[in-house]
Amino acid sequence: MTKAAVSTKEAILNSAILLFNTKGYDGTSIRDISKRANVNPANISYYFHSKQGLLEACLVYFFEHYLKYMEEEVNSIQYDNRKECLKKAIYKILVFQGKNHFLSRLVWREISIDSQIIREITSSYLMKERYLLKRLLEEEEETHPMIYFKIIQLKSMITMPFLNSQYLREVLHIFPQEKYFIEKYYRVLEEWIENIDTEKKKGATTRISVP
Amino acid sequence: MTKAAVSTKEAILNSAILLFNTKGYDGTSIRDISKRANVNPANISYYFHSKQGLLEACLVYFFEHYLKYMEEEVNSIQYDNRKECLKKAIYKILVFQGKNHFLSRLVWREISIDSQIIREITSSYLMKERYLLKRLLEEEEETHPMIYFKIIQLKSMITMPFLNSQYLREVLHIFPQEKYFIEKYYRVLEEWIENIDTEKKKGATTRISVP
Numbered sequence: 001m002t003k004a005a006v007s008t009k010e011a012i013l014n015s016a017i018l019l020f021n022t023k024g025y026d027g028t029s030i031r032d033i034s035k036r037a038n039v040n041p042a043n044i045s046y047y048f049h050s051k052q053g054l055l056e057a058c059l060v061y062f063f064e065h066y067l068k069y070m071e072e073e074v075n076s077i078q079y080d081n082r083k084e085c086l087k088k089a090i091y092k093i094l095v096f097q098g099k100n101h102f103l104s105r106l107v108w109r110e111i112s113i114d115s116q117i118i119r120e121i122t123s124s125y126l127m128k129e130r131y132l133l134k135r136l137l138e139e140e141e142e143t144h145p146m147i148y149f150k151i152i153q154l155k156s157m158i159t160m161p162f163l164n165s166q167y168l169r170e171v172l173h174i175f176p177q178e179k180y181f182i183e184k185y186y187r188v189l190e191e192w193i194e195n196i197d198t199e200k201k202k203g204a205t206t207r208i209s210v211p
Numbered sequence: 212m213t214k215a216a217v218s219t220k221e222a223i224l225n226s227a228i229l230l231f232n233t234k235g236y237d238g239t240s241i242r243d244i245s246k247r248a249n250v251n252p253a254n255i256s257y258y259f260h261s262k263q264g265l266l267e268a269c270l271v272y273f274f275e276h277y278l279k280y281m282e283e284e285v286n287s288i289q290y291d292n293r294k295e296c297l298k299k300a301i302y303k304i305l306v307f308q309g310k311n312h313f314l315s316r317l318v319w320r321e322i323s324i325d326s327q328i329i330r331e332i333t334s335s336y337l338m339k340e341r342y343l344l345k346r347l348l349e350e351e352e353e354t355h356p357m358i359y360f361k362i363i364q365l366k367s368m369i370t371m372p373f374l375n376s377q378y379l380r381e382v383l384h385i386f387p388q389e390k391y392f393i394e395k396y397y398r399v400l401e402e403w404i405e406n407i408d409t410e411k412k413k414g415a416t417t418r419i420s421v422p
Contacts, residue, residue, distance in 0.1 A: 022325055027237035109323050112316070114233055114377045126382045148383045149399045153368055155375075160367030166325045171337045172359045188360045195406055 009047050011037040016054045017102045025055060025110060055110065056121055062100070062107045063125040069093050070132040077135065083193055086136040090158065090189050094182045097162045101177040104162035137196070150196065157189055220258050222248040227265045228313045236266060236321060266321065267332055273311070273318045274336040280304050281343040288346065294404055297347040301369065301400050305393050308373045312388040315373040348407070361407065368400055 001009075015037035019028040030051055034041040048054045073089035097104040111122050133151050161168055161176040168174045175181055212220075226248035230239040241262055245252040259265045284300035308315040322333050344362050372379055372387040379385040386392055 024235060024237040024324060026235045105323070109320065111378070112320050112323075112374050113235060119377075119381070123381070126378060130382055146395075146399065148385055149396060151383065152372055152379070152385075152396070153399060153403075156367040156371030157364055160371070161363055163323050164366075166330075167322070167337060168363065170330070170334070171341055172362065174359055174363075184357075185360060185363070188357065188364060192364075 008037075008039055008043055012039060012044055012047060013054070013057065016051075017058060017106050020055070020058075020106050020110075021102055025051075052117060055117075058103060059107055059110070059118075059121050059125075062103055063122070063129075065096055066093060067125060067128055067132065069096065070129070070136065074132050074135045082136065082139070083196075086193055087190055089136060090154075090193070091186050093158060094186055094189075097158075098177050098179070098182045101162055101165060104159075105165055108159045108163040153192075154189075157192065161185060219248075219250055219254055223250060223255055223258060224265070224268065227262075228269060228317050231266070231269075231317050231321075232313055236262075263328060266328075269314060270318055270321070270329075270332050270336075273314055274333070274340075276307055277304060278336060278339055278343065280307065281340070281347065285343050285346045293347065293350070294407075297404055298401055300347060301365075301404070302397050304369060305397055305400075308369075309388050309390070309393045312373055312376060315370075316376055319370045319374040364403070365400075368403065372396060 012033060015033050016028070019032055019036060023032070028051070030041055030044055033051075033054070034044055044054070048057055069092040070089045073085040073092075076088075077085050111118055111126075130151065133154065134147060137150050137154070138147055161174075161181070165176045168176050176185075223244060227239070227244050230243055230247060234243070239262070241252055241255055244262075244265070245255055255265070259268055280303040281300045283303075284296040287299075288296050322329055322337075341362065344365065345358060348361050348365070349358055372385075372392070376387045379387050387396075
């Protein structure tokens, strides 16, 4: 692709991400995107076929990176370093999301909708993510009885600051795209990871009744 | 209001919640809602003025309940029972969300969008939520240095299963609206609450470097 083509494609994608975030996917038209990107609508058809093609390109770009970081660390698992691998994967994912915070918000927001299109694009990614998170969370010898609950917790903490960036900014005055936030928030997740087995042991002995 | 009026209003609200969830707020028209609810579009204008009025009604209903549970427990805080109050608030909120899982998803999804309308409706609720969560998380004598990070973690765990209910269903085969899930997931949050101070103490002594 020529340099001009790359920059046209990028301009279209960046405009799409921005508009999907502020006006929603359904509230944004190809016309809005072409106007904002300052390109001819025909260019959007040429590179992405349709608005759905644009959303698909965003999801694919995001998940290819996101899963690569997990996969790299799963491949590095050796005896006794599993937690370190999990921490490294989380750190890389936080940094990636900080750098691509508009895209991250769009992706986490769009996959929360219950639509056929989204399901078709994301289901294989999410199945792979489940497999990789299990490998990173679980000792090989034993299945963690609460493994899926751990996945829910971990995923919720990874995504929330980016999905709700305007909440963090406006209510908590925290800026999730800043390096300072990433470093500090990483420590919170690191402590959570450190506590995983402690909880398991504690869970086996103490049972506190539901109020 | 007559019984017929209540059921018309409810039919409109339930249809709106369902359609906003599957087609998105921007992808749903008043016409779609009136068709689904089997009412005249004029009824929607009469009770809710507009589509935005409908969304507003959903947000208000949700947050009035959600904050009430927190407020009740903040008012019950006495010497040494703060954690128990926090646990009770979380439990009530989980039960409420399980019972209103379509509404919960809609609310958490819509407030993640960066729009003026949403900001106007939710900002005072979210400021109040911040105040109440601080009261429930923090010892009166000392400010927790990571209080906002604790709020991010707690909020992410409270919302994620309901926002991503189709992910839980289809990828993890967990059904977030079921009582069984609520009870089990509550234990996960309870353990997280139990660990709050432990982490604080640990955080003061051990510093693990960023990978």
